[in-house]
Amino acid sequence: MYTLNHINLKIDDNKFILLAGETGSGKTTLIRCMNGLIPQFYAGYYKGSIEIAGQKTTERSIADLSTIVGIVFQTPENQLIAMNAEHEIAFGMENLGISQGKIKEKIEEVVQLTNIEDILEKAPFEISGGEQQRVAIASVLALEPQILILDEPTANLDPYFAQKILKLLKTIQKEQHITIIIIEHRLDLVLPYVDEIILMKEGEILEQDTKEKVINGKIFKELKINKPLIYSIFHDLKERNLIEAPIPVSLHEAINLLKQKL
Amino acid sequence: MSFKFLEAFKFYRKKAVLHNLDPRTKLLLALVYTISSLLFTNIIPLLLLFLTLFPLILIGKLAKQWFKSIRGLSFLFILIVIFNTFFLSVSYSIAMIIRIVIMISSFSIFFLTVDPNELSLSLISMKVPFEFAFSFSLAFRFVPTISIEAQNIIDAQQSRGYELKKKGIVSQVKNLFPLLIPLIICSVKRAFNVAEALESRAFGSERQRTYYFTIKYTYKDWIMTFILLVILTLSIIAKIYFNYLPSWVSWGLPI
Amino acid sequence: MSESSPLIVINNITYAYPNGTQALKNVSLNINAGELIGIMGSNGAGKTTLIRTLNGLIQPQSGSIFINNENIQSKTIAEISKSVGIVFQNPEHQLFSNTVRDEIKFSLKNIFDKEELLETKIEDTLKMFHFEQFKEKAPLNLSGGQKKKLALASIVCRDPSILIFDEPTLGQDEKEIDFLIALLRKETQNNKTIIIVTHNIEFAYQYIPRVILMSKGRLLADGPTTKVLSNEQLIKKASLILPQLTQLKASLRAIGLEIPDALHTQEAVRDFLIKFFESRSHKGGLS
Numbered sequence: 001m002y003t004l005n006h007i008n009l010k011i012d013d014n015k016f017i018l019l020a021g022e023t024g025s026g027k028t029t030l031i032r033c034m035n036g037l038i039p040q041f042y043a044g045y046y047k048g049s050i051e052i053a054g055q056k057t058t059e060r061s062i063a064d065l066s067t068i069v070g071i072v073f074q075t076p077e078n079q080l081i082a083m084n085a086e087h088e089i090a091f092g093m094e095n096l097g098i099s100q101g102k103i104k105e106k107i108e109e110v111v112q113l114t115n116i117e118d119i120l121e122k123a124p125f126e127i128s129g130g131e132q133q134r135v136a137i138a139s140v141l142a143l144e145p146q147i148l149i150l151d152e153p154t155a156n157l158d159p160y161f162a163q164k165i166l167k168l169l170k171t172i173q174k175e176q177h178i179t180i181i182i183i184e185h186r187l188d189l190v191l192p193y194v195d196e197i198i199l200m201k202e203g204e205i206l207e208q209d210t211k212e213k214v215i216n217g218k219i220f221k222e223l224k225i226n227k228p229l230i231y232s233i234f235h236d237l238k239e240r241n242l243i244e245a246p247i248p249v250s251l252h253e254a255i256n257l258l259k260q261k262l
Numbered sequence: 263m264s265f266k267f268l269e270a271f272k273f274y275r276k277k278a279v280l281h282n283l284d285p286r287t288k289l290l291l292a293l294v295y296t297i298s299s300l301l302f303t304n305i306i307p308l309l310l311l312f313l314t315l316f317p318l319i320l321i322g323k324l325a326k327q328w329f330k331s332i333r334g335l336s337f338l339f340i341l342i343v344i345f346n347t348f349f350l351s352v353s354y355s356i357a358m359i360i361r362i363v364i365m366i367s368s369f370s371i372f373f374l375t376v377d378p379n380e381l382s383l384s385l386i387s388m389k390v391p392f393e394f395a396f397s398f399s400l401a402f403r404f405v406p407t408i409s410i411e412a413q414n415i416i417d418a419q420q421s422r423g424y425e426l427k428k429k430g431i432v433s434q435v436k437n438l439f440p441l442l443i444p445l446i447i448c449s450v451k452r453a454f455n456v457a458e459a460l461e462s463r464a465f466g467s468e469r470q471r472t473y474y475f476t477i478k479y480t481y482k483d484w485i486m487t488f489i490l491l492v493i494l495t496l497s498i499i500a501k502i503y504f505n506y507l508p509s510w511v512s513w514g515l516p517i
Numbered sequence: 518m519s520e521s522s523p524l525i526v527i528n529n530i531t532y533a534y535p536n537g538t539q540a541l542k543n544v545s546l547n548i549n550a551g552e553l554i555g556i557m558g559s560n561g562a563g564k565t566t567l568i569r570t571l572n573g574l575i576q577p578q579s580g581s582i583f584i585n586n587e588n589i590q591s592k593t594i595a596e597i598s599k600s601v602g603i604v605f606q607n608p609e610h611q612l613f614s615n616t617v618r619d620e621i622k623f624s625l626k627n628i629f630d631k632e633e634l635l636e637t638k639i640e641d642t643l644k645m646f647h648f649e650q651f652k653e654k655a656p657l658n659l660s661g662g663q664k665k666k667l668a669l670a671s672i673v674c675r676d677p678s679i680l681i682f683d684e685p686t687l688g689q690d691e692k693e694i695d696f697l698i699a700l701l702r703k704e705t706q707n708n709k710t711i712i713i714v715t716h717n718i719e720f721a722y723q724y725i726p727r728v729i730l731m732s733k734g735r736l737l738a739d740g741p742t743t744k745v746l747s748n749e750q751l752i753k754k755a756s757l758i759l760p761q762l763t764q765l766k767a768s769l770r771a772i773g774l775e776i777p778d779a780l781h782t783q784e785a786v787r788d789f790l791i792k793f794f795e796s797r798s799h800k801g802g803l804s
Contacts, residue, residue, distance in 0.1 A: 032458075035462055063467035066462055071458075071462045075455060079456070081400055083378050097470045099472060125406045128561055143464065156687075159716055160559060161559070161560070225691060226691055228761070229765075237791060240791060240794075242790075242791060242794040242795070251761060258774070262773065415610045415611070417574045417605065418603075418668075420572075420574060420594045421572060421574070422672055422675065444613050
């Protein structure tokens, strides 16, 4: 059995994309392919090719690809390798041989962007999970990737900080004009920010389209993923032909829809 | 089982004089005190040596953690007393304990006040290759993480009826599996996570690495270096002319 | 057991970690037998410390804990664990056996010394958690969701009268959460007391009747979930967010749709809306 099979995918720039699917559907494996970790770091049977910003992932080193694709992983604690945020952010740039002056500028920029001024000198075990994740995001952004990929960045966070991280990501995506691909189980929190959705199951891509189209489709309904509460309620209303507009996913949309009805 | 003793070697950032010194100076400190303590076998000179170290512990605001590390090694002291008293004398075992305290104190000053990031920088300044120096600081970085994980594993197993203490060597060894296997598996997994994160941030790039942070030998370091060299010289002189020193220096207990 | 004495009595406990962090400050709490109670609060609020005190993993520096009228301070963790089972967040911290079956057996062997009884209990557990087809599989090769379920099974099979779950819905899919909900129903019907630490605010709102909110080691609130989680001020203090259901209900009222306050589940709100629209379309008012 293949972890991934018959994957064909085109991703535009400047988009906020949600990668969703049941656990074990191959989402994490797919994103590992996007910066060359597969097949360069994890060996296995690999066929086909991926081109990111005109570069084949098998022909450039992972280090080189890191300036195009940045990945933030699930457990923030395990991706912080330095004893404080400033060292953490500098690390990637040092590896790439960037000059001290430029590193300084970039640190200031990403620190401001991710709002971590207050914790710059703190060790990973002195800060909260949400702060750890922001440091991790800053350290990846410092390499100026055109694509930022996040594997369940809010899995270990409480809803308040999860929402903060997602808001931050949307701001980053807009300000930096980059594409963000996110794996996220908390659909109720993430959907308001999403432009496009990719649905996966058993190693295959079932659907890739705009948020509106995917959510109103059959595949989304049938997948065993945790759907937002608003979606579930209004989906049932639509099935009874009580509403006809697209199914809302946020409270705001739902209320607007009802307002028109009343 | 507890991992509290690791606390004693965990770096905490503090705004104290010792913390601001160059790591190389502090390495010199550890070496000077270790060498000096090895020169003597009498209580008084070792005690004097220790007394010069004590202000540093206070200035560095390390008293609490230092005390913990010393207390954590008390079983070692008991061992020393037992062996030395049997074969030699009580005075000798006291001297040996002071010697060990000096060595541990000087190294714990080093580990408690040197930021692991700076540690790798100082290794690099001593021509150690970056990869090696970096893995050293990485190991330091993950000590607290792993000790927390170990505690979580113990807690999880105890919650399902696991008992820490068992009688008999065989069952004791067998009893370690429920702790060691999850710890090993989680550590391997973490190692992969860390490696992925490193790779994704251009670790091992073919380009010439730059260093954003640098360490500097300031005038404070030179002053400290001078003091340390004076201590070392005095110790050596005292050792060479030991027999000409006043007799109270070699004072010992009658047993 | 008299009606007046609760099953768990936590009496003004305080705990600080060796590094000085105050994790619990003067926490007092009573929990009755057969209750299903949630503990919520932001990361670092003291939730996991609190549950660790309940089976003796952590000894509070002051205050006392009584379970079944007995002070647990005088008991060993092994003794307490027979009546208090904690399922921790990360299943990988406890899975170590070669097969799913052995994993269950490890949890049970201290309780059942008769081989025959032990075997029956193992088979029952495998069946209850739908592990029959995986029973010879290595726990490490299970999916994340299945591992979590196995960790759950490894505690529930010991049949403790108090069950404590730390983030049971984390990383779980729809069908696994459905299984959990069914399990909670069944165990509470058997008069088990269940304590759930969770960030999942929608889950708590719909399925957990009583909740306590914690913040910085203190108890912030204790009461019916639907009331506590609808209190905007408390939610803010505890760094949580309002459940979508309460937000939806409030918004519905704001646009003039009088929805009864007692509708606390997704299904109830949905049925209300269906009825509302259907009655309107019957009157021909829907345009």
